[in-house]
Amino acid sequence: MKVVREVSILRTFRKIYQFFVDIPLKKGVVLQNRYEITTVIGTGSYGIVYHCTDLKTNENKVIKQLRRSKRRSKKELKQFENEISILRMLNHKNMPIFHEKFSHDGNVYFVMNFIEGDNLEDHIFLNHITFNEKESLFFLEDLVELVSYLHNHDIYHQDLRIPNILIKGHEPILIDFGLSKMNVTADFAKESILELKRQDFYDLGEILLYILYTTYSAKNKKALPWTEELSLEKETVHILKRLLGIQEPYSDISEISLDLQAALEKLH
Structure with missing residues (x-):
């Protein structure tokens, strides 16, 4: 119990320290004599993300800062550098483009x-956008293409969540590679x-x-498993x-693509 109490106290002090130290930069601050901060986009476990104006090109940019704490x-620092290394490798219209570090x-x-x-999170909860089964599978197909691109370059996102997906012209954009991993060694274990x-x-x-649940209307007061609540095609x-x-997991992204094609053909 003493150890648990000490850990709890340490966590409390850490949170207080972070509260006072990790204060986001204010609007109007200019970094690198070039990037003027306009708003804070969000804060993560180790970074703060800003929307900025590039005073040199008059373009909008995004800057990520490693928290002071x-x-x-x-x-x-290694995690921060790892994200930079991964971003440098990306060359896809639906993923961020790295510009510089300073x-x-x-x-x-x-x-x-x-x-x-x-x-996507705001899209669902604020804009009340819904996806029927067919739309959900088409959206998954787009995501699978993005994940396939990453896996083909030995990059694994590891944090695919609705807050980390933007929607632009009905297409998903993958962001936030802070927890991503990259295989840079030839002897990387196949199991890993x-x-x-x-x-x-x-x-x-x-x-x-x-996204399938965006069209679901609860009929029972008691929560049931999704297999009972959602009326879906067997595919x-x-x-x-x-x-x-729940069943034998996929081993490769190509297997998912094959099953997706079969499911979409069923819904045509």
């Missing part, structure tokens, strides 16, 4: 292009790669389930069960 942590007043930052679009793949597949399953159920590991 994390900048002396080798682990957090330091300012002891803090580290990197710059990305600004992608205008609605966050499979585990990383399946985490992305599981996340895809959760996203699919989430869609099969995909969900394999993505979520």
